[in-house]
Amino acid sequence: MTISRFIPPQRTLMGPGPSDVSPRVLQALAQPTIGHLDPLFVAMMDEVKALLQYAFQTANPFTIAVSAPGSAGMETCFVNLIEPGETVIVCRNGVFGDRMRENVERCGAKAVMVDDEWGKPVDPAKVEAALNAHPEASVLAFVHAETSTGALSDAKTLAALAREHGCLTIVDAVTSLGGVPLLVDEWQLDAVYSGSQKCLSCVPGLSPVTFSSRAVEKCSSAAEKCKAGFWIKPGVGVLEWRRQTQLSPHSAGQQLVCPA
Ligand SMILES: Cc1ncc(COP(=O)(O)O)c(C=O)c1O
Numbered sequence: 001m002t003i004s005r006f007i008p009p010q011r012t013l014m015g016p017g018p019s020d021v022s023p024r025v026l027q028a029l030a031q032p033t034i035g036h037l038d039p040l041f042v043a044m045m046d047e048v049k050a051l052l053q054y055a056f057q058t059a060n061p062f063t064i065a066v067s068a069p070g071s072a073g074m075e076t077c078f079v080n081l082i083e084p085g086e087t088v089i090v091c092r093n094g095v096f097g098d099r100m101r102e103n104v105e106r107c108g109a110k111a112v113m114v115d116d117e118w119g120k121p122v123d124p125a126k127v128e129a130a131l132n133a134h135p136e137a138s139v140l141a142f143v144h145a146e147t148s149t150g151a152l153s154d155a156k157t158l159a160a161l162a163r164e165h166g167c168l169t170i171v172d173a174v175t176s177l178g179g180v181p182l183l184v185d186e187w188q189l190d191a192v193y194s195g196s197q198k199c200l201s202c203v204p205g206l207s208p209v210t211f212s213s214r215a216v217e218k219c220s221s222a223a224e225k226c227k228a229g230f231w232i233k234p235g236v237g238v239l240e241w242r243r244q245t246q247l248s249p250h251s252a253g254q255q256l257v258c259p260a
Pocket residue numbers: 069070071072074096143145146147148172174175195204
C-alpha cells in the first residue's frame with residue numbers, strides 16, 4: 001500500500017457541520033505545542049472557560065470543554081446526572097433525540113419518550129402531558145436544534161415546564177450554540193452540551209459543556225457514582241477540573257479554542 005500525502009481540496013462547507021474553520025483557529029493549530037503543566041497553558045484554560053461562559057451566556061462556574069466530540073458531551077451529561085432506576089422524559093423529533101434515549105437506557109434508567117414528527121419542533125403540550133403522567137421523572141432531555149431536520153425547539157418554554165415539575169433539563173445544543181440565541185442562565189437550563197465543529201467554526205474534537213448549580217448538586221449527591229464514560233467531578237469546581245485536565249493527555253485539545 002502506498003501512502004500519499006493527503007491534500008484536501010478547498011471546499012465551502014454548507015451543511016450544519018463540520019463547518020468551515022475560522023482562519024484564526026487554523027492559525028492557532030499551527031502554533032507550537034506547549035506542555036500541559038506550563039503556566040501559560042493554565043492561564044489559557046482560564047480564558048477558554050471565560051469564552052465558553054460567554055458563548056453559553058452563563059456564569060456557571062462549571063463550564064468546560066470536554067476533549068472529545070459532541071457525543072462525548074452528551075455522554076458527560078447523562079452519565080453524571082442520571083442514576084439507575086430514574087425516569088427521564090426524552091423528546092424525540094429526529095435522530096439525536098433517539099441517541100439521548102440510548103444514553104438514558106445505558107445509565108440503567110427508564111426513558112419515557114415524547115415523540116414529534118421529524119421536522120417539527122418539540123410540542124410543549126405533549127411534554128407537559130408526559131410530565132403530568134410521570135411525577136416520578138427527574139430529568140427532561142431535549143435537542144434544541146435537531147440537526148437531522150433543522151427543527152428548532154423552544155428551549156425556554158420546555159425548561160420552564162421542567163422546573164414546574166421539579167425536573168432538571170439536559171439540553172443538546174450541538175448545532176445551536178453560536179448559531180441561534182441560547183441563554184443558559186436566563187432560561188435556567190441545567191446541563192447543556194455542544195460541539196466545536198458546528199456554529200463555533202472550530203475543528204471537531206471539543207465539546208463545550210456547562211452545568212448549573214442544581215446539576216452540580218445532583219451529581220455530587222448521587223447515591224451511585226457513574227462507573228464509566230466521561231465521569232467528571234463537578235462538585236469540586238473548575239479548579240479541580242483544571243488540575244484533572246492538566247494531568248490528562250486530552251488537555252492539548254483546549255489550545256484549539258483559544259486562538260491567538
Ligand atoms: C444535535 C446533535 N447532537 C449530537 C451530535 C453528535 O456530535 P458529534 O458528531 O460531534 O459527536 C450531533 C452531530 O451532528 C448533533 O447534530
